[in-house]
Amino acid sequence: MTIRVLIVDDSGFFRHRIEEILRDEKRIEVVGSAVNGKEAVEKARALKPDVITMDVEMPQLNGIDAVRIIMRECPTNVLMLSSLTHEGARVTLEALEAGAADYLSKDIRAWMDKSQTIRRQLIDRILALGSSRRFRSGSVFEHRYPKSRAATGSTMVFRPDEPSRPERTQPRSTTGAPSASDSTRRPVSRGRSESVTPARARTEAPASPALRPRGATAERDVKTDSPSRVSFPDCRIVVIGTSTGGPAALQRILTQIPADFRYPILLVQHMPKTFTQVFAERLNQQCKISVKEAEDGDRLKPGLALLAPGGLQMMIDPRQSDRVRILEGDMKLTYKPSVDVTYASAARAYGSKVLALILTGMGADGCDGARLLKREGATIWAQNRESCTIYGMPQAVVNAGLADAVLDLDDIGPLLAQQRRQG
Structure with missing residues (x-):
C-alpha cells in the first residue's frame, strides 16, 4: 500500500x-x-x-x-x-x-x-x-x-467564543503520602531516580510492516471494555499520557470532569514549549476544573490538572509527594515531556494508588513507565484502537499485557466525572 x-x-x-x-x-x-x-x-x-x-x-x-x-x-x-x-x-x-x-x-x-x-x-x-x-x-x-x-470542527470541541467560564469550586490540596501497606506492591528503591527509557519497537511482525510507525507494536484485535463493567480504582492521582491526536482527546475528556473532581491530574502531551502554554490556557477556559502549565513546585490539588511543559520533564517530587518537579531530564530521552518519566515518578510516589491513562499517539512512550506502575499494583486504562487518531502508544501498553481496561474515548470522561469530592 x-x-x-x-x-x-x-x-x-x-x-x-x-x-x-x-x-x-x-x-x-x-x-x-x-x-x-x-x-x-x-x-x-x-x-x-x-x-x-x-x-x-x-x-x-x-x-x-x-x-x-x-x-x-x-x-x-x-x-x-x-x-x-x-x-x-x-x-x-x-x-x-x-x-x-x-x-x-x-x-x-x-x-x-x-x-x-x-x-x-x-x-x-x-x-x-x-x-x-x-x-x-x-x-x-x-x-x-x-x-x-x-465543517464545524467537531473533532475537537474547543469553544473559544464561549462568553463565560463555568463556575467551579476552589480545589483543595491533597494530604499525606499514600499507604505502603498494600500487599500487592513490591518494594522500589527510593534512594535514587530509576532510569526510564522509551520502549523499543516490538519484534512481532504486523500485517503491514511498511506502514507501522517506529516504536509501535503489532496490531491485535482487542475487545473494547464496556464502561458498565469497569470499576473505578482506589486511587490518589490520575496521570494521562498522549501524543498525536491528544489535544482533541484530552479536551474531550477534561471538559466532562466536574469542578469538584476528587483527584489531582497530571497531563503529558508531546508538544513544544510554546504550544503547551497556549494549550493549557485554552483548556482552562473550557473546563470546569482548573488547567495550567506546570511549574516547578506546583502543588497537586483535587480539581487541578497540571500540563507538563514542552521541552522539559514533569515528575512528582520524591520528597514531597503533593508537589511536582519540572526538570531538564535525561538528554538521551526522545520525548520532552516523556510519559515514561511522569509515569515512573507516579509509581515511586503513589504506588498502587495511581490511575494511569494512555491515549492516542505515535510510538511507545509510556509503555516502560506503565510496567513500573503495574509492578506497583496501579490501574492502567488504554484508549481503544477505533477511537484513536494513531493507535501506537495505547497499542504498546495493550500488547504488553499492562492494560486493565481498553476504553472508547467517549467512555473515559463519564467514568472520571463520577468521582466527586464528598461534602
Whole structure:
C-alpha cells in the first residue's frame, strides 16, 4: 500500500522541499500540490489523497478554513505546518480544532538543514497518518462526525467564543503520602531516580510492516471494555499520557470532569514549549476544573490538572509527594515531556494508588513507565484502537499485557466525572 500525499503551501521553497524529502520514500507517492486553500480543497476532492500537508497562512483561503471544508466534503488526515511562535501555536490549535490530525514545525532553518531530523519527522508522521483508520469506511469518525458536523470542527470541541467560564469550586490540596501497606506492591528503591527509557519497537511482525510507525507494536484485535463493567480504582492521582491526536482527546475528556473532581491530574502531551502554554490556557477556559502549565513546585490539588511543559520533564517530587518537579531530564530521552518519566515518578510516589491513562499517539512512550506502575499494583486504562487518531502508544501498553481496561474515548470522561469530592 502506497500512501498518497497532497502538498499545500504558497511557498515554492516548502513545496519543493517537502516533495524532495518524500520522493525518496518508496511507501509514499506525492500525487499533487496546491498553492492556496481554494486549490487545496479542489485537489482534495479530485485526487482523494490519504494525507495532506497544509500550510496555515495562504492567499484566497487559509489553511484552517480549507481544513474545515475538507473535513466536511472529503475527510482526510491533514498534517499542519506552522511556526513555533505563540501565534503559531494558537493557529495550530485552531487547525486541530477544525479537524487536522497533527502538526510539524515550519522552522526555515530546520527545513534548509540537510540532516535527517526533519526528514524522519515528516516521513514518520505521514506514514502513521496514512495507515490510520480514522477516515476508513465505517470508522468511528464517520459515525460520530457526519459531514454536517465536520465543517464545524467537531473533532475537537474547543469553544473559544464561549462568553463565560463555568463556575467551579476552589480545589483543595491533597494530604499525606499514600499507604505502603498494600500487599500487592513490591518494594522500589527510593534512594535514587530509576532510569526510564522509551520502549523499543516490538519484534512481532504486523500485517503491514511498511506502514507501522517506529516504536509501535503489532496490531491485535482487542475487545473494547464496556464502561458498565469497569470499576473505578482506589486511587490518589490520575496521570494521562498522549501524543498525536491528544489535544482533541484530552479536551474531550477534561471538559466532562466536574469542578469538584476528587483527584489531582497530571497531563503529558508531546508538544513544544510554546504550544503547551497556549494549550493549557485554552483548556482552562473550557473546563470546569482548573488547567495550567506546570511549574516547578506546583502543588497537586483535587480539581487541578497540571500540563507538563514542552521541552522539559514533569515528575512528582520524591520528597514531597503533593508537589511536582519540572526538570531538564535525561538528554538521551526522545520525548520532552516523556510519559515514561511522569509515569515512573507516579509509581515511586503513589504506588498502587495511581490511575494511569494512555491515549492516542505515535510510538511507545509510556509503555516502560506503565510496567513500573503495574509492578506497583496501579490501574492502567488504554484508549481503544477505533477511537484513536494513531493507535501506537495505547497499542504498546495493550500488547504488553499492562492494560486493565481498553476504553472508547467517549467512555473515559463519564467514568472520571463520577468521582466527586464528598461534602
